[in-house]
Every structure is written in C-alpha cells, then in structure tokens.
Amino acid sequence: MSEILAPGGPLPAIPDDLTLVQFMLDYRHPARPSVAPPNAWLIEDATGKRVTVDEVRDRVQALANAFKLRWDIEDNDVICIFSPNHIDYPIAIWAAHRLGATLTTSNPTFTVEELKYQLTMTKAKAIIVHPSNLLVALEAARAVGIPAERIVLFDVSGIAIGSQWTINEFIGEGVTKPLSFVECRLKPGEARTKLAFLSLSSGTTGKPKAVCIPHISPIANVIMMAHSANLQTAPLERRSYRPGDVGMALLPFYHIYGLVVVMHFAIFYGMSLVVIPIFNLVDMLKSIERHRINYIPVVPPIVVLLCKHPDVLKYDLSSLRAMKSGAAPLSAEVVKQLSERLPKMSIGQSYGMTESCTTITFPQLDMHIGTPGSAGRLLPGVRAKVIDPDGKLLGYGQTGQLVVWSPANALRYLNNDQATKETFVDGWIYTGDEVIINEQKDMFVVDRIKELLKVRGFQVAPAELEGHLLGHPDVTDVCVIGLPDEYSGEVPLAFIVPTTAAVARMKKDAKEEARIKLSIMKHVADAKVSYKQLAGGVEFIDAIPKNPSGKLLRRFLRERAKEMQAAGKLSRPISSKARL
Structure with missing residues (x-):
C-alpha cells in the first residue's frame, strides 16, 4: 500500500516569506475568520x-x-x-x-x-x-x-x-x-529555514534535544487547523469551533501544544484567550464560570479530574462547547465518563509532536464525540505511512510505526546529527509511535516503539534518570520504566540494584530499606523537574535484565511492575485520592 493522504485537502496557500509575527499581526490569510471588533485577543484571568x-x-x-x-x-x-x-x-x-x-x-x-x-x-x-x-x-x-x-x-x-x-x-x-x-x-522561501523556535524535546538517550522550528512550521500548522475547522458544515450555532468564542489558555505556553495550538491557532481562529498561569482544578472551574469559556484544550490528567472530582458539579460549566485533549492518549472509557458528566460539550483528541510542530491529527469536528479510542483524524495536508520493522508499507487497520510528512514539520535537532538522521529522513518524521489508521483516516495510538515515558503529557527519557541515579552512593545498577497510572498516563518507577554495602546495612536494620529508598527518591527530586520524579517509587532487584549486547530489557521489568501493581506488592502504591 502507498502512503495515506489526509482528507480535506488541498490546503490554502502557506506563505513562505513571512515571520510568525507578521503572519499573526500584519497579514490577512483567507483561512482566517473575520471577527467583529473590538474583540480581545488576550484576557488576564485574575483581573479580567x-x-x-x-x-x-x-x-x-x-x-x-x-x-x-x-x-x-x-x-x-x-x-x-x-x-x-x-x-x-x-x-x-x-x-x-x-x-x-x-x-x-x-x-x-x-x-x-x-x-x-x-x-x-x-x-x-x-x-x-x-x-x-x-x-x-x-x-x-x-x-x-x-x-x-x-x-x-x-x-x-x-x-x-x-x-x-x-x-x-x-x-x-x-x-x-x-x-x-x-x-x-524574509525573501521568498526563507521562512522555511529561518528559525522561530528552539523547542525542547526529550530523547531516548539522555538529556532533552532542541528542535529547530522555522517560521513556516507554526504558520503551516495554524493554517492546517484553521482549514479543518472551516470545513465544519453544521450551522454556526451548532459548530464546536467558532470565531468569537472564548478559549482557555491553561496549557503551558513553553510546551509546543500550548505554544502553537493554544496561543497561535486559537487567536488566529478569532478566539479570545483567557490566560491562566498555573493549573489548579478549582481555580480552573472558577475561571470557566467567570469568563464563560467555550473551548478548553487540555491533557488527559485534567480530563480525569473533570470526570471524577466532586467539585466539578459545584460550578456552572454550561458555557463549555468543545474540548480537545492531546499530548497523550485518552481512553474510550474516560471519554464516555466525561460525556456523561458534560453531555453538551463536544470531545475530541489530537496527536502531535514537537518535531512535527504539533498537530498531526485533529478532532473529528463533524462528530459530537470523536471516534472512541482514536487520537483524532489526520489533519489536512498530512501524509502518513504505517511501516513494519523492516520498513515495509502497511495498510489500513494494520499496526506499525507512524511516519509522517506535513508542511509544518521541523527541520532537525540542534547540533545533534545522529539523532537528526534517526528521526528526520528526507522530510519525513519517524515518530517512534506504533499506530493503526482506519479507512476514515482516524488514528489509534497503540504503543511507543521508542522508550520515552509520557508523564502528564510530558516526555521523560529513562536514560536521563538512570544516569542521574547511578550517581547515588547506594546504587550499583538501575532501569527506569513507566508504571501505568490513570491520572498521569504513566509515572517513573526505578528498579535498583543496591550496592553490597547497602545490602549489608539493610540486613542489619529492617528500617534501612525504607531509608535508602527515600534517599534515592530525594536524589532525583532535588535535581529534576516534578514530572521526572519517581512517583512510581523504587524497587530493589538482584540484577537488571539485559540482552547479550548489554541493552536493558525494559519490557521484562514493565511486565514485572504490572504484576506487582496488580498484586498490591509495590512499595509505593499510587494514591488517586492523594492526587485529587
């Protein structure tokens, strides 16, 4: 089978001689809806x-x-x-x-x-x-x-x-x-090479990499999303996305999702953005009620709270018309729970990467609730391939690695030729995600081929944590895996081979094991951002399973962790109540 073309094409023209600011402030693109003045582009949450x-x-x-x-x-x-x-x-x-x-x-x-x-x-x-x-x-x-x-x-x-x-x-x-x-x-074509952003994206082999994003990438992605929204055929009063609506800017602007999808697309499409600095569920609910917010781009942990937190029922959320979830998969069960709690709100998902300058799929705006379990539909302008481990093209309904091309794709990693060669190939991005695409061009994310963890939508490289943990005096060897978690998607759990001295201390004193585990967790907490910390805990093990070449066999430890979690044998069980 050949590559899969997204529906909804062709795209409107994408200017290649503008900077992002000129596109947003000085240029009138045909995909941009008209909004009657004096509409606000930005609204400060606390003061209005x-x-x-x-x-x-x-x-x-x-x-x-x-x-x-x-x-x-x-x-x-x-x-x-x-x-x-x-x-x-x-x-x-x-x-x-x-x-x-x-x-x-x-x-x-x-x-x-x-x-x-x-x-x-x-x-x-x-x-x-x-x-x-x-x-x-x-x-x-x-x-x-x-x-x-x-x-x-x-x-x-x-x-x-x-x-x-x-x-x-x-x-x-x-x-x-x-x-x-x-x-x-810019000269014609220069927007394709002149850098607008150096956005961080974690890799599987250590510290984050900087993705080189030219001006044309966010411009193209905004046009792709606006074109998709313009294809809505329902009467204006029944559409999920509408010019003149009020959108929620809660997702962090430093992250590519908040930077492109929230900040640039929502404003381009004529929405007023309520800018919220920090997430707190109750404060978010108050903001929705106070500003009569219509559109909320979110991530799965927020969706879980909307489904389960009792305070959700205390606020008037009747203004909500559309929700888009991204950054990590949202299960069909959670979507069903949310639709029962907020039945008037349309619910959809999207999929993207920093390397693709965000959106590859977009909510099915012709549906009140997107296809259950899907990460949305391929966005107009996207070309996709699903390949097996040998690079053979697969067909609809078959599972394989997603490889994508779009006019929004980034250029490369900064000063990292090896990683660039592995991910950016002839303009195509090898995502490392295992997917299924159906004949309607809906995409379903099955698993990650790469070893990255996704914690609350953020990428975490196990190798980065492992390198840091090996600096702890009681650690001989380590393997970090992702422990499934309803709220965060997954959380880091470290399997540790303790030193001989640490084992000896634990044999002498039954309380020493707990002290060492707390010390190891503090070692990470003192040096790493919150989502990289060992929320899944620390488990001691005699040896880390490896193949003959020394590669960590994470899959064996993932299965072991799942079995321990199911049997209630993890030393640090995750408490949903504590998180709520």
Whole structure:
C-alpha cells in the first residue's frame, strides 16, 4: 500500500516569506475568520484585563524597540522565556520575532542545572522571567555568563521585584524612544529555514534535544487547523469551533501544544484567550464560570479530574462547547465518563509532536464525540505511512510505526546529527509511535516503539534518570520504566540494584530499606523537574535484565511492575485520592 493522504485537502496557500509575527499581526490569510471588533485577543484571568489587537501591535512594537535599545538584539540571537503563562508571553515572542530573533521557551519548574543546560545548548543571550523564577534564573544566568541586566521580568501584581527591569518598563521606554530597528523581512522561501523556535524535546538517550522550528512550521500548522475547522458544515450555532468564542489558555505556553495550538491557532481562529498561569482544578472551574469559556484544550490528567472530582458539579460549566485533549492518549472509557458528566460539550483528541510542530491529527469536528479510542483524524495536508520493522508499507487497520510528512514539520535537532538522521529522513518524521489508521483516516495510538515515558503529557527519557541515579552512593545498577497510572498516563518507577554495602546495612536494620529508598527518591527530586520524579517509587532487584549486547530489557521489568501493581506488592502504591 502507498502512503495515506489526509482528507480535506488541498490546503490554502502557506506563505513562505513571512515571520510568525507578521503572519499573526500584519497579514490577512483567507483561512482566517473575520471577527467583529473590538474583540480581545488576550484576557488576564485574575483581573479580567482585556487586550485588543491594536494594543497587541503597539506593545509588540514598543517591546521590540526596547529589546534593541537595551540588549542590542540582532538577527538570529536567541532569547529564553522562563515563566508560567502570562498575558505578555505572546507579546514577548512576537517582539523578538520583529527583530529576527529566535525564542527558546523553558519549563518554569526547571532546576538551575536544567535551565543552565538549555541556556548553554541554545546559546541564549537574554532571559524573560516570571518574578517567582528570578532566583533560579539569576543563578543559571550567572553560571553561563548572561549578565543580570539581560534579565527582564513579567509584571505580576503583589510580587516584589527589586532592581530588575520589567516588561512594562521596557515597553514604556520603547514607546518614548525613536525606533531603533529595521524589521526582519524574509525573501521568498526563507521562512522555511529561518528559525522561530528552539523547542525542547526529550530523547531516548539522555538529556532533552532542541528542535529547530522555522517560521513556516507554526504558520503551516495554524493554517492546517484553521482549514479543518472551516470545513465544519453544521450551522454556526451548532459548530464546536467558532470565531468569537472564548478559549482557555491553561496549557503551558513553553510546551509546543500550548505554544502553537493554544496561543497561535486559537487567536488566529478569532478566539479570545483567557490566560491562566498555573493549573489548579478549582481555580480552573472558577475561571470557566467567570469568563464563560467555550473551548478548553487540555491533557488527559485534567480530563480525569473533570470526570471524577466532586467539585466539578459545584460550578456552572454550561458555557463549555468543545474540548480537545492531546499530548497523550485518552481512553474510550474516560471519554464516555466525561460525556456523561458534560453531555453538551463536544470531545475530541489530537496527536502531535514537537518535531512535527504539533498537530498531526485533529478532532473529528463533524462528530459530537470523536471516534472512541482514536487520537483524532489526520489533519489536512498530512501524509502518513504505517511501516513494519523492516520498513515495509502497511495498510489500513494494520499496526506499525507512524511516519509522517506535513508542511509544518521541523527541520532537525540542534547540533545533534545522529539523532537528526534517526528521526528526520528526507522530510519525513519517524515518530517512534506504533499506530493503526482506519479507512476514515482516524488514528489509534497503540504503543511507543521508542522508550520515552509520557508523564502528564510530558516526555521523560529513562536514560536521563538512570544516569542521574547511578550517581547515588547506594546504587550499583538501575532501569527506569513507566508504571501505568490513570491520572498521569504513566509515572517513573526505578528498579535498583543496591550496592553490597547497602545490602549489608539493610540486613542489619529492617528500617534501612525504607531509608535508602527515600534517599534515592530525594536524589532525583532535588535535581529534576516534578514530572521526572519517581512517583512510581523504587524497587530493589538482584540484577537488571539485559540482552547479550548489554541493552536493558525494559519490557521484562514493565511486565514485572504490572504484576506487582496488580498484586498490591509495590512499595509505593499510587494514591488517586492523594492526587485529587
């Protein structure tokens, strides 16, 4: 069988001579719906402050001027954003793009070491920081040689900021000073190579890699999603996605899902985004009620809470019209539970990767509830192959690795030729995910061929944790596997071969085993972001199973962990009640 073409084509033209900011602020694309002014593009959750497109343009221009005046930002310089969601997050991105700079967005819960790694890898020259992240940012910046005057803070009411400049102060200066820059203008085809983002994606062999995403990639993905939404045939009042709706911007902007699908697509499609900095279920429910939110892009852990948490029934969620879940599979059983609790809301799923600049499949917008168990339907513009281990093309209904091409595909990994050769092949992306595609072009994710764990939608490389755990004085050998978990999808569990000295101590004192396990878990917790921590616990084992070449046989330990979990023999059982 040949490659599988997504339905809904052909796509509208994708401009290849625009930066992302020009596409969003200055260009009128035929796929972009019209919305009557003065609609707000951004709404601050806590205050209700509304920012219109004219205000966005003014703030972007002034901030770009300040970046040039203060930092002398030039074409291809890299700026890091280290913050939870903020109403000025998109303003900062677009201001940097006016100057031709590249953005690298960082997880705000990163430790100093993790931030240092990202700053060093991307060669960032300045950092935009939330005040709550300032101490970590200052220490990481000092270590990599970024001076404190190249750190600017988002403005947050009630948080003391000391002597650091803020974005509002930058904008104030940018407004009053003469324009100091000539905007970046691209030649035809240049948007295919000029980098907009260096976005982190975990690998199977250690620390995260930076994905090189050119300007055309988010532009193309936004057009693909908008074109799919424009194919809705129901009357406007019955459509799931509507221009003029209010969308929820809760998913983190630093993640490719929040960056492209939430920030850029929703605004492009005429929605007003309520920007919510940090997830808290009750606060989210209050926000939906207060702002009459219609569209909620989410991840499976949030869906589980919507299904099961008793507080969901205490709030007026009648404004909800559409929910899209992504970043990890959502089971048919959970979809059924949610549809029974919120029957008026359409429910769909999508699948994407950082390497594909997000969306490969999209909810079936002609259906109130997407095909049970599916990750959505192939998005217009996507070409897909399903292949067996020998590279042979498979057909509809057959299980194999997904290989995809789309006009949104990223270019490569930064300074990592080997990983690039393995994933990016002649413009196609080898996803490492095992899927089935049916004749309706609905896709079902079966398993991951690669060894990455998916924890609450975030990728976790077992090798990264294993390398860190081997630095613990009581650890001789280790294998990290994913333990299935209803809330998080899966959580890391470490099988540890303890040292001879540790075994001797445990034989002398029955309480020593628990102390060593807690010490090992703390060793990870002190150095890694929360979703990388050993929520599945630590289990001691005599030897790690390996093949003759030394490759870890994770599948044997995954099966062992499942058996132990079913028998209630895990030393650290996961408590759903505690998470709720």
